[in-house]
Structure formats: structure tokens, C-alpha cells
Amino acid sequence: MPIKPQRLQKGDTVGIIAPASPPNLENLQRSIRFLEIELGLKVKLGRHLKREYGYLAGKDDERLEDLHNMFLDKDVKAILCACGGYGTARIASAINYEIIKSNPKIFWGYSDITFLHTAIHKQTELITFHGPMLATDIGKEDADPISKQFFKQLFEPQEITYTEQFSPLEVLVEGEANGPLVGGNLSLLTSTLGTLYEIDTRGKLLLIEDINEEPRSVDRMLNQLYMAGKLNDAAGIIVGDFHNCEPKRDKTFVLDEVIKHYIQFAGKPAIKGFKIGHCTPHIAVPLGSTAKLSSVKKQLIVESGIQ
Structure with missing residues (x-):
């Protein structure tokens, strides 16, 4: 059974860590003000949060320790x-998942954090949150107010209902599907294949998104997921934002052609156009929560991820 973490209350302390690359410290400071002033939270920084080690925010054991x-x-x-x-995949095999299972709490992030979302789900069944990050999104000077609003789901149990009020949606395969919501960044999902933390899509709604990948790279990754059975196993497919995934050569397919080829090949209910991923706004959703996808209503409904 999925484990729902406890909701937040004003005055609670939240921890900030960098399990992948180093954060922009100026943006991070602005995001801390958002947490403290707008959300009424206290902040505790990871001991190694500001470390830099190549393209990593500290050595593997330091990020793991945080x-x-x-x-x-x-x-x-x-x-x-x-x-x-x-960098998150580098620490996945060293994580003590019993610590997480014995101390379930809200865990929030996206992009490279997808590997941790997937690993944590497989090892503990804890519901985690795919949402905009502090230094990357919330701490920007022009941070999107809608993205900020979705932090409210951490304080009060509420369904997330995504309709075309947020963005235009396109039905790729008609139908209705329901099941636990899983997935995230396509590159990271593909990198889980063949590991202990391989994405499990059986009877689930699969979310995919990515950034800075040419159509040929998206083709390669979707083909790998297809051949591994991950698209056929899914109950339905949610196509999030593919930011800056434009071709850089003349002889090519456009991204939509690539996505439609594999999604329609799989034949599972599918809708594209969700503002989930490297985009503005970025709608946060709880991974592991039961969700319903409907092409008739053009909507996605996700149950609350907290208790």
C-alpha cells in the first residue's frame, strides 16, 4: 500500500538538500524567503548543500549524508x-531505504530527482512529489505564481484536477485510464532500466517530460521504453512538457511526430500538453497517488498525496 506522508503546518521545519548538482545560491536565497514569508515555514539547510565537486553538489557520500x-x-x-x-543515480544504490520507510515525509523535486522518486517508490512505496524546485524555479526573480500555488497541496489534502484551464491539451489516444501516477524525466526513466530501481508501469499512469533533447534522442529513449514493455504495460500515458526539444539538423522528424509514433503504437489512453516538467507554470503532482485520465473530459485527476 502507498505510504502518504504527513501534511505540513505553518511553523514546521523543512530541509533543503542538493542530491545532484550545485544550486544557484542567489536563487536559493530568494526561494528561502518564499518558504519562510509566504508559506510560514522554517528552513534547515543540508550540511553539504553549498559544496561543489565537479558537476556535483559535493562528493557522493556527502550528498547521501544530507x-x-x-x-x-x-x-x-x-x-x-x-x-x-x-548525480542522483550515483547515490541510489547506497541509500538506506529503511531510514526512509521508517521516517516517511514529504520529498519534493523533479528532473534528475526522477531517479530518486523511482527508487524510493520501488523500495518503500512512499508517495513523493514531482514539483518545481527551489533554486531552479521558485527562486527566480520572475517565478511563476501558479507554480507557487501548488505548494498548498502540502498543507491540506486536495485533489489535483488538471484541465485546459492550465494549458491546451491534445488527445493522442482516446479512452479512460486510472492507476498510480509514476514517471517523470524521460532520460532518467530510461536510465533506470536494468537496475534494481527500474520503473514499474504495470497498471499505472506514466508521466514523461524532458528538456534539451533532440527528436532523435527522444525517439531512442521512447523506443527503449517501448521495447522494455513499459509503454504497453502502462494503463495510460501523460505527456508533459518537452522544453527546447527542437531538431538541430535538416533531415529529421519534429518532436510531435516522434511522440505520436510511440504513444499511438502503444495504444493506451494518452493526452499531451500538460505543463508538468521544465516549464512555466510547472504544476506539481504527487507520484504514487491514484490518478484518472480521461480523453472525453480532457482532464487528469490526481488524489491527494498527504494525510
């Missing part, structure tokens, strides 16, 4: 990732 410590700290009620980049 993750463990935040789950072990009884004062910390939620863990928010500062940014993505690269």
Missing part, C-alpha cells in the same frame, strides 16, 4: 530539493 540526515531528523517535516542537474 539525504539520510534529513529523513532521520525528527524536526524536519519535508525535504525539498534545491535543483537537479546530474
Whole structure:
């Protein structure tokens, strides 16, 4: 059974970690003001949050230590990732998942954090949150107000109902489907294949999104998911934002052609156009919660991820 973390209350402490690449510190500081002033939370920074080690925010054992410590700290009620980049997969096999299972709490992020979402789900069944990150999104000077609003789901149980009020939606395959919502960044989902943390899509709604990948790269990754049975196993498919995924050569397909080829090949109910991913606004959703996708109503409904 999925484990729902406890909701936040004003005055609670949230921990900030960087399990992948180093955050932009100026943006991070602005996001801390958002957490403290607009959400009424207290903030605790990971000990190694500001470290830099190549393209990583500290050595693997340092980033792992911050993750463990935040789950072990009884004062910390939620863990928010500062940014993505690269590196979460490097620590996945060293995580003590019993610590997470014994101390379930809100865990929030996206992009490279997809590998951790998938690993945590497989090892603990904890519901986690695919949402905009602090230094990458919320701390920008022009941070989107709609993206900020979706932090409210951490304070009060509420269904997320996504309709065309947020963005135009296109039905790729008609039908209705329901099941736990899984997925995230396509590149990271593909990188889980063949590991202990391989994405499980059986009877689930699969979310995919990505950034800075040419159509030929998206083709390769979708083909790999298809051949691994992940598209056929899914109950339905949710196509999020594919930011800056434009071709850089003359002889090519456009992105829509690639996506439609594989999604329609799989034949599962599917809708594209969701503002979920590297986009503005970025609608946060709880991964692991039961969701319903309807082509008739052109909507996605996701149950609350907290208790």
C-alpha cells in the first residue's frame, strides 16, 4: 500500500538538500524567503548543500549524508530539493531505504530527482512529489505564481484536477485510464532500466517530460521504453512538457511526430500538453497517488498525496 506522508503546518521545519548538482545560491536565497514569508515555514539547510565537486553538489557520500540526515531528523517535516542537474543515480544504490520507510515525509523535486522518486517508490512505496524546485524555479526573480500555488497541496489534502484551464491539451489516444501516477524525466526513466530501481508501469499512469533533447534522442529513449514493455504495460500515458526539444539538423522528424509514433503504437489512453516538467507554470503532482485520465473530459485527476 502507498505510504502518504504527513501534511505540513505553518511553523514546521523543512530541509533543503542538493542530491545532484550545485544550486544557484542567489536563487536559493530568494526561494528561502518564499518558504519562510509566504508559506510560514522554517528552513534547515543540508550540511553539504553549498559544496561543489565537479558537476556535483559535493562528493557522493556527502550528498547521501544530507539525504539520510534529513529523513532521520525528527524536526524536519519535508525535504525539498534545491535543483537537479546530474548525480542522483550515483547515490541510489547506497541509500538506506529503511531510514526512509521508517521516517516517511514529504520529498519534493523533479528532473534528475526522477531517479530518486523511482527508487524510493520501488523500495518503500512512499508517495513523493514531482514539483518545481527551489533554486531552479521558485527562486527566480520572475517565478511563476501558479507554480507557487501548488505548494498548498502540502498543507491540506486536495485533489489535483488538471484541465485546459492550465494549458491546451491534445488527445493522442482516446479512452479512460486510472492507476498510480509514476514517471517523470524521460532520460532518467530510461536510465533506470536494468537496475534494481527500474520503473514499474504495470497498471499505472506514466508521466514523461524532458528538456534539451533532440527528436532523435527522444525517439531512442521512447523506443527503449517501448521495447522494455513499459509503454504497453502502462494503463495510460501523460505527456508533459518537452522544453527546447527542437531538431538541430535538416533531415529529421519534429518532436510531435516522434511522440505520436510511440504513444499511438502503444495504444493506451494518452493526452499531451500538460505543463508538468521544465516549464512555466510547472504544476506539481504527487507520484504514487491514484490518478484518472480521461480523453472525453480532457482532464487528469490526481488524489491527494498527504494525510
